[in-house]
Amino acid sequence: MTKSPDTPLKFLVFLGSARNSTPPKPPRLGLRVARACITEINQGIHVAELVDPLDYELAPSFKPHFAYAHGKAPTQLESLAASIASADGYIMVSPEYNHSMSPALAHLLNHFGSSLFSYKPSAIVTYSAGQWGGVRAAVGMRAFLSELGCLPVSAMVHIPKADEVLGEDGSFLGSADAQGWKQYFARTFTQLDWWASAARQQRAMSNSQAPVPAFTKAPSQRNTP
Numbered sequence: 001m002t003k004s005p006d007t008p009l010k011f012l013v014f015l016g017s018a019r020n021s022t023p024p025k026p027p028r029l030g031l032r033v034a035r036a037c038i039t040e041i042n043q044g045i046h047v048a049e050l051v052d053p054l055d056y057e058l059a060p061s062f063k064p065h066f067a068y069a070h071g072k073a074p075t076q077l078e079s080l081a082a083s084i085a086s087a088d089g090y091i092m093v094s095p096e097y098n099h100s101m102s103p104a105l106a107h108l109l110n111h112f113g114s115s116l117f118s119y120k121p122s123a124i125v126t127y128s129a130g131q132w133g134g135v136r137a138a139v140g141m142r143a144f145l146s147e148l149g150c151l152p153v154s155a156m157v158h159i160p161k162a163d164e165v166l167g168e169d170g171s172f173l174g175s176a177d178a179q180g181w182k183q184y185f186a187r188t189f190t191q192l193d194w195w196a197s198a199a200r201q202q203r204a205m206s207n208s209q210a211p212v213p214a215f216t217k218a219p220s221q222r223n224t225p
């Protein structure tokens with residue numbers, strides 16, 4: 001279905017933490033970061049939905065959505081696949097675990113093929129309890145998200161000592177420079193908004209036909225002859 005230009009843009013906010021343990025404290029610092037993203041992207045214009053890895057019961061043996069016959073994947077995977085396909089862009093919220101992106105986020109995303117994400121932009125938002133804000137995770141996320149087809153916009157959000165910046169409800173704490181943080185988020189989310197609007201128009205013009213078809217059987221379909 002082609003969306004009219006007036007239909008609000010829909011963004012999925014992927015939360016990259018499934019951690020339910022302390023120490024280190026606090027657990028699931030990412031939840032407040034994801035909530036802040038929803039507030040900052042929304043601004044009463046767009047639709048932003050949280051995707052929480054804890055809501056998905058993924059089988060211990062890995063079988064991605066695209067490995068099932070069409071429409072035959074478990075209900076939760078089908079439902080998330082439909083949501084990814086209907087979104088205009090993605091906000092990927094990740095902590096830094098051992099200088100890398102969240103394994104929970106990578107695992108959830110690996111369940112879906114690039115054709116669902118392609119021709120739409122993404123924004124990288126990282127955080128940490130320490131002083132670097134997850135920048136080392138963000139470097140790897142650029143490559144990951146590019147391969148997934150949802151090219152990350154150039155600006156990124158990094159939040160060091162996120163528990164000193166955000167309260168549990170995702171609002172900026174009184175001790176934080178709320179105005180400065182809002183402007184910082186806005187830089188990335190303005191780029192995301194711009195590219196998401198542009199990509200939606202281009203998808204509508206190409207009648208929802210992907211200019212390059214997704215490979216269907218094996219990655220070798222895109223290799224050199």
Ligand SMILES: Cc1cc2nc3c(=O)[nH]c(=O)nc-3n(C[C@H](O)[C@H](O)[C@H](O)COP(=O)(O)O)c2cc1C
Binds near residue numbers: 031097
């Ligand atoms: C397994 C593990 C690895 C971590 N590695 C890093 C790291 O490389 N860099 C960093 O700044 N913080 C690291 N931390 C600390 C996290 O920034 C902190 O625990 C944060 O709260 C994690 O996000 P979460 O609470 O949403 O899971 C690590 C934490 C865990 C549990």
